[in-house]
Amino acid sequence: MEEEIKIRSEKLDFFYGDNQALFDINMNIPKGLVTALIGPSGCGKSTYLRTLNRMNDTIFGTVVKGIVEIDGVNIYNKSTDVVTLRKRVGMIFQKSTPFPKSIYENIAYGPRIHGSTARKDLDMVVEKSLKNAGLWDEVKDRLNKSAMGLSGGQQQRLCIARALAVDPEILLMDEPASALDPKSTARIEDLIGELKGNYTIVIVTHNMQQAARVSDKTAFFYEGELIEFGDTKKIFTKPDMQKTEEYITGKFG
Amino acid sequence: MSIYLQNELRKLKKKIFSQCTVVEESLRFAIKALLNKDGDTADKVIEKDDQIDRFEIEIEEDCLKMLALYQPVATDLRLIVSILKINSDLERVGDLAQNIAQRAKALVNLEGEIPDFDFNGMCNLSLKMLNDSIDSLVDLDMQKAQAVIDTDNEIDDMNSRMYDIFVEQVSKDPHKMKLYLNYLSVSRYLERIADHATNISEDVIYMIEGTIVRHAE
Numbered sequence: 001m002e003e004e005i006k007i008r009s010e011k012l013d014f015f016y017g018d019n020q021a022l023f024d025i026n027m028n029i030p031k032g033l034v035t036a037l038i039g040p041s042g043c044g045k046s047t048y049l050r051t052l053n054r055m056n057d058t059i060f061g062t063v064v065k066g067i068v069e070i071d072g073v074n075i076y077n078k079s080t081d082v083v084t085l086r087k088r089v090g091m092i093f094q095k096s097t098p099f100p101k102s103i104y105e106n107i108a109y110g111p112r113i114h115g116s117t118a119r120k121d122l123d124m125v126v127e128k129s130l131k132n133a134g135l136w137d138e139v140k141d142r143l144n145k146s147a148m149g150l151s152g153g154q155q156q157r158l159c160i161a162r163a164l165a166v167d168p169e170i171l172l173m174d175e176p177a178s179a180l181d182p183k184s185t186a187r188i189e190d191l192i193g194e195l196k197g198n199y200t201i202v203i204v205t206h207n208m209q210q211a212a213r214v215s216d217k218t219a220f221f222y223e224g225e226l227i228e229f230g231d232t233k234k235i236f237t238k239p240d241m242q243k244t245e246e247y248i249t250g251k252f253g
Numbered sequence: 254m255s256i257y258l259q260n261e262l263r264k265l266k267k268k269i270f271s272q273c274t275v276v277e278e279s280l281r282f283a284i285k286a287l288l289n290k291d292g293d294t295a296d297k298v299i300e301k302d303d304q305i306d307r308f309e310i311e312i313e314e315d316c317l318k319m320l321a322l323y324q325p326v327a328t329d330l331r332l333i334v335s336i337l338k339i340n341s342d343l344e345r346v347g348d349l350a351q352n353i354a355q356r357a358k359a360l361v362n363l364e365g366e367i368p369d370f371d372f373n374g375m376c377n378l379s380l381k382m383l384n385d386s387i388d389s390l391v392d393l394d395m396q397k398a399q400a401v402i403d404t405d406n407e408i409d410d411m412n413s414r415m416y417d418i419f420v421e422q423v424s425k426d427p428h429k430m431k432l433y434l435n436y437l438s439v440s441r442y443l444e445r446i447a448d449h450a451t452n453i454s455e456d457v458i459y460m461i462e463g464t465i466v467r468h469a470e
Contacts (some may be wrong), residue, residue, distance in 0.1 A: 208324075235333065238331070
């Protein structure tokens with residue numbers, strides 16, 4: 001079956017001032033699947049992830065060359081509305097970042113700034129998002145309590161729920177489980193599996209086994225270059241490139 | 254973590270190679286016992302089987318431990334999975350060598366040979382296939398592994414010829430049924446040893462190339 005392409009980057013270079021962090025990245029990320037970005041620290045995987053919703057724009061002195069298309073439209077066009085872009089392309093970070101507000105307000109915040117104000121609509125969004133993030137049953141009786149009282153794993157799922165609340169098409173996850181215990185990690189990984197299909201997910205992870213478990217496609221980055229991109233099953237059993245083999249078998253990095 | 258895994262892999266390879274040596278020797282002695290109708294040598298083969306069985310379990314436990322502790326991928330994963338499978342093929346070859354030794358002991362008391370059949374040739378071919386499959390594992394030699402796979406039909410043909418001769422001889426000479434039955438059994442064992450050598454070679458190819466060549470026509 002032919003995969004539908006959701007995100008396409010072509011000849012993508014990225015610079016932090018004079019320092020080039022990405023070199024000529026060409027990659028087609030399929031729709032509705034999970035793509036894992038792996039590679040040693042400083043290889044450019046998180047930088048690449050952040051080019052997909054223009055999060056790097058917030059860093060002074062950065063320069064992007066080349067193309068990143070979502071559904072065939074270059075997101076670096078002058079006409080792109082970055083707020084709308086980030087609504088379509090949600091992001092979850094390594095460290096959970098709940099707002100110091102109630103659980104309910106954390107979820108309702110996004111929809112509210114995008115124009116939903118009716119309490120009934122917001123109630124529905126909050127419930128749906130928390131259910132999709134697998135958190136509803138744990139928090140439904142304390143929606144008005146502070147989100148800061150949740151456990152680390154729950155906070156991370158709250159952040160996923162918050163991202164889901166604005167109805168995104170793509171979820172970017174930057175090491176979403178690296179600060180969590182094994183049980184919470186497993187919960188996040190299960191959730192990624194449940195969300196797949198409805199969302200295109202791109203995940204950066206240092207945990208090779210996690211990449212192998214959750215993703216359909218894997219991209220290996222090294223020193224700012226995309227070394228190999230392909231089916232996860234193939235990358236972890238018989239990669240084509242020697243460098244990939246050496247990295248995933250722990251011979252360097 | 255890599256250093257730990259690489260050390261464990263080195264030890265694992267050493268163990269499987271020494272199991273190869275023991276099993277190969279066992280088969281060689283079993284054949285010697287058979288062709289010379291030598292009961293003492295046959296007894297040695299039978300005694301050796303316990304050691305092969307114990308070592309099989311040890312290697313399997315090592316493989317499982319490495320899979321659980323290191324979650325290996327790519328070449329490391331293929332190496333461990335292949336060794337896990339080769340290990341059980343070797344143990345089966347050990348059992349079959351023991352079976353041959355038992356037939357050899359039975360033949361000590363039976364006069365005569367099976368006529369019109371190159372039994373030496375079949376024994377040697379089966380032993381050569383096992384040796385070559387082991388060499389292909391040690392040297393990671395694809396060509397040698399493929400050559401073993403290609404030879405398997407020859408042994409199959411020999412085994413069916415043996416069956417035809419058995420039927421013919423039993424109808425001619427029914428009182429020698431016991432003698433011929435022993436040879437027929439050995440032929441079947443040799444054919445199965447060749448199958449295990451073929452399996453080992455297929456696993457060697459998987460280890461090197463990552464391609465499963467089993468059941469390919």
